[in-house]
Amino acid sequence: MDRTFSRIKTQSLNRLDLSKKGSxxxxxxxxxxxxxxxxxFFTxxxxxxxIILIDGAAGSSDAHKQNCVWLFVSHQKCTCDDLMSGLSRSCGDAVLKFEPFVLHVQCRRLEDxxxxxxxxxNSGFRNSGLTVGKTGKIVSAVRSTHGLEVPLSRHGKLLVDEDYIQFLxxxxxxxxxxxLxxxxxxxxxxxxxVLAERQQIPDSPGTQEHQDSQHTHKKGRRGGQGSNKQNQLNVYKLRHQHETDGCHGYGASSLPELDDCLDLFT
Amino acid sequence: MDRTFSRIKTQSLNRLDLSKKGSxxxxxxxxxxxxxxxxxFFTxxxxxxxIILIDGAAGSSDAHKQNCVWLFVSHQKCTCDDLMSGLSRSCGDAVLKFEPFVLHVQCRRLEDxxxxxxxxxNSGFRNSGLTVGKTGKIVSAVRSTHGLEVPLSRHGKLLVDEDYIQFLxxxxxxxxxxxLxxxxxxxxxxxxxVLAERQQIPDSPGTQEHQDSQHTHKKGRRGGQGSNKQNQLNVYKLRHQHETDGCHGYGASSLPELDDCLDLFT
Known part of the structure; x- marks a missing residue:
């Protein structure tokens, strides 16, 4: 199983990056x-x-991304001019979105x-979750609730003024x-x-080897190697408040199975 | 294990609904x-x-829900007057949100x-995921990407005109x-x-008993009992397109472990 995972990891990391950006x-x-x-793990x-400005099919209530034109996209901060310039090219229904950090990681075992x-x-990515495939493939998705989705034009006509775009x-x-x-x-x-886990299993086979291994297609490795001892928080000890927010939700505090690390309402 | 799950289920369903709405x-x-x-399963x-209009602390870039005033909330469609009336009470930074269906279901086994x-x-809830606690508690969360989050006022001052509110x-x-x-x-x-699973295990212990069981705290049971034979789609056969959307993503189509039901990019 471990050898199989290792092989799949190598294959996956050697594969072409199929995203538009490619890196x-x-x-x-x-x-x-x-x-x-x-x-x-492997990502x-x-x-x-x-920050992304997309132009959906005019009049469509639920435009799929496939039918959209990207008027502007940035992985950094943007200026009001960037957005105004993108909006000037809208001929459909433009929507401004902020889409937060998202990560998919294939994992060797369920415990990982x-x-x-x-x-x-515990780091605030409350919409995270696992996917377990029928063949045993385990993927952990890291997702946040932290978004923005603002319709700005209709049939190419701007619906708000420039002060509002500045505010947005x-x-x-x-x-x-x-x-960030x-x-x-x-x-x-x-x-x-990761450090805590390595300390628990001092002679875990392959740990050091993988710690020192090279990455086949990553540009850099900033900060990935250091075992920052100042950050030896026990992540399991962080607790979360349950939020029911006005919809149906049962109190779980008396459940004997309640974990101290995972929240029913994540 | 099954008996334990059944006991926890009964306890949970008998517990008070702690949400604001209470049902x-x-x-x-x-x-x-x-x-x-x-x-x-149990929910x-x-x-x-x-549709929810919240008033965050003025000037806060990331107001937590705890510090927010709810100016308006509806689980049905709303009118422009509803929103204008809510906005007239804003004294902070009001934001309109559409929050889609969300469901958390505790499951007996990982396969469930x-x-x-x-x-x-396969029904379009692409942000769904599982949570597996350290003590073995398994929760399946059903979530959608289908939202709306529009800042509308700043320090109680409306930033857009009424036509835009009408459009929103x-x-x-x-x-x-x-x-819906x-x-x-x-x-x-x-x-x-559920039907397909019951047909696979014709004499599964307790299946009929649970099929006929009463719910302790649900108001109604519309449609829950019928085994709608018209809907015997094989849900596993539905396929999804991989979307990389311009960020880092490896092609998985040649992976031998690729499931035909679950998408890496959910």
Whole structure:
């Protein structure tokens, strides 16, 4: 099983990056490198977070991405001029979105996926979850609730004034900043968790070998190697509040099976 | 294990509903009832989808829900007057959100959670995922990407005109309609999957008993009992397109472990 996982990992990391961009976003290279340096993980897709202006089919209530034109996309902060310039090319229904950090990681065993999931949830990525395929493939998805989705034009006609676009620019940029803070928290918690695990299994076969291994197609490895001892938080000890937010939800505090790391309402 | 799950299920369903609303939303009673009629599942929280206007702390870039005032909330369609009336009470930073259907289901075994997950993904709920706790608690979360998040006021001052609010009302209501179509698709696919599973295990102990069991705290059970034979789709056969959307993503089509039901990029 371990050998099979290792083979799939090598195959996957050697494969062409099929995304439009064709490379890992700069702001998360260290996260992707850290994960790929662990024998139990490899990343299959990622996005550091982006501001995107899309032009949907005019009049469509639920335009699919396939039918959309990208008027503007940035993985960094943007300016009001960037958005106004993109909007000037709209001939359909333009929508501004902030899409936060997203990451998919294939995991060797369920326990590995659980570790990653608890790190994600404890770092603020509350929409994270696992996928377990029928053939046993385990993928941990790291996702946030932190978005923005603002319709701005209808049939190419702008619905708001430039002051509002200026305000939205600030809002989107603030969300980008907060997103990167969460990514950094995730990175630090992941480092601590990986370190804690390695300390628990001092002679784990292959650990050192993988720690030192080269990555086949990553541009950099910023921060991925250091065992930052200041960050030895016990990620499992962080607790979360249950939020029911006005919809149906049962109190779970008296459940004997309640985990202290995972939240029913993630 | 099964007896333990059954005991936890009974305890959970007998517990007080701690949500603000205190009951299951009307539009998803049949979904919740169907799930709770299956011995392998019970729901722990749900929301049918809602239009919500919240007033965040003025000037805060990332106001937490705890610090927000709810200016308006509806699990049905809304009118422009509803939103204008809510906005007139804003003294901070008001944001309009459409939040789609969300459901958390505790599952007996991992296979049960996988079944529910593939039904969810195949019904369009692409942000769904599992949570597996350290003590073995398995929760399947059904989530959609289908949202709306529009900042509308700053320090209590409206940033857009009433025509735009009128347009947003239509947009939010269309999203509510599409959301309910997806819920219905989920319900039908779930019925088919449950039926197919029962047919595979004709004398499964307790199946009939649970099929006929009463629910302790659900208001209704619309549609939950019928075994709709028209809907005997094989949910596993539905396929999804991989979307890389311009960020890092490896092609998985040549992976020998590729499932035909679950998508790497969910």
């Amino acid at each position: 890992v976003d700069e702001d998360i290279e260290h996260v992707v490198s850290l994960l790929n340096s662990c024998e139990q 299959t897709s990622s996005c550091s977070g982006r 996926a659980q570790l990653l999931h608890s790190v994600a949830v 620019t600030q809002t989107a940029n603030q969300k980008m900043e907060e997103n 803070r969460r990514v950094q928290r995730f990175f630090q918690n992941l480092q601590s968790a | 299951v939303d009307e539009d998803i009673e049949h979904v919740v009832s169907l799930l709770n009629s299956c011995e392998q 722990t929280s749900s929301c049918s989808g809602r 959670a996988q079944l529910l997950h593939s039904v969810a993904v 009302t239509q947009t939010a209501n269309q999203k509510m309609e599409e959301n 179509r997806r819920v219905q698709r989920f319900f039908q696919n779930l019925q088919s999957a």
